[in-house]
Amino acid sequence: xxxxxxxxxxxxxxxxxxxxxxxxxxxxxxxxxxxxxxxxxxxxxxxxxxxxxxxxxxxxxxxxxxxxxxxxxxxxxxxxxxxxxxxxxxxxxxxxxxxxxxxxxxxxxxxxxxx
Amino acid sequence: xxxxxxxxxxxxxxxxxxxxxxxxxxxxxxxxxxxxxxxxxxxxxxxxxxxxxxxxxxxxxxxxxxxxxxxxxxxxxxxxxxxxxxxxxxxxxxxxxxxxxxxxxxxxxxxx
Numbered sequence: 001x002x003x004x005x006x007x008x009x010x011x012x013x014x015x016x017x018x019x020x021x022x023x024x025x026x027x028x029x030x031x032x033x034x035x036x037x038x039x040x041x042x043x044x045x046x047x048x049x050x051x052x053x054x055x056x057x058x059x060x061x062x063x064x065x066x067x068x069x070x071x072x073x074x075x076x077x078x079x080x081x082x083x084x085x086x087x088x089x090x091x092x093x094x095x096x097x098x099x100x101x102x103x104x105x106x107x108x109x110x111x112x113x114x115x
Numbered sequence: 116x117x118x119x120x121x122x123x124x125x126x127x128x129x130x131x132x133x134x135x136x137x138x139x140x141x142x143x144x145x146x147x148x149x150x151x152x153x154x155x156x157x158x159x160x161x162x163x164x165x166x167x168x169x170x171x172x173x174x175x176x177x178x179x180x181x182x183x184x185x186x187x188x189x190x191x192x193x194x195x196x197x198x199x200x201x202x203x204x205x206x207x208x209x210x211x212x213x214x215x216x217x218x219x220x221x222x223x224x225x226x227x
Contacts, residue, residue: 031213040123042219043204050213058214090158102208102215103149106158
C-alpha cells in the first residue's frame with residue numbers, strides 16, 4: 001500500500017530535550033516536506049526536499065533541522081524544543097514529476113507537546 | 116505578502132444540498148490550486164487540482180472552479196451527505212516551485 005509513515009504519532013517532551021520525528025515514504029517520490037498545523041494558521045511548510053541531499057527552508061524553519069540521506073526518509077529534528085513548537089506535524093511527499101508533481105501525500109501526523 | 120484565505124466559519128448545510136466553499140488569494144497569481152479533505156486526527160487527502168487556464172474541473176460529485184479575475188476558487192459538493200462532513204483545505208503553487216501555500220480550511224457539517 002502506498003503510504004507516508006510518521007513516528008511517533010504522539011510525543012510529550014520537555015524544553016531542551018532533543019527529539020527526532022521520522023518520516024518514510026514507499027512511493028519513490030522525489031519531493032518530501034514537513035508542515036506544522038496550528039489552529040487558525042493552517043498548514044505551514046517548515047522544510048522541503050527536492051531530492052537526496054537537497055533541502056530548502058519553507059515558511060517557518062526556525063528551530064528545526066532536516067536531512068535527506070536516502071530518498072525514502074526525511075526526518076525532522078528539533079535540537080532544543082521549546083513550548084512554541086507544540087503543534088501537529090505532518091510529513092508529506094509528492095512525485096515531483098509532470099502536472100501532478102506537487103500533489104501532496106500526507107502522513108497521519110505527529111502531535112507534539114513541549115512542556 | 117502572499118495570502119490564501121478560506122472562510123473560518125463552519126458551513127452547516129442539509130443533506131442533499133450543494134455545499135460551496137470559497138478560497139481567495141491575494142498579492143500573487145498561482146498557476147495551480149489544489150483542494151484537500153481533512154478528517155479529525157488525520158492527514159489531509161488530495162481531492163482535485165485545477166490549473167489557471169482551466170475554468171472548471173469535475174470528479175464525481177465534486178467540482179472546482181478557478182477564476183483568475185476574481186482571484187478565487189470555488190469548491191462544490193453536490194448532493195451532499197453526512198459523510199462529506201470534514202475540513203476542506205485549499206492550497207496554491209506555481210509551476211516551477213515546490214512551495215505550497217495552504218489556507219486554514221473550512222469545516223463543513225452536513226446534517227442528516
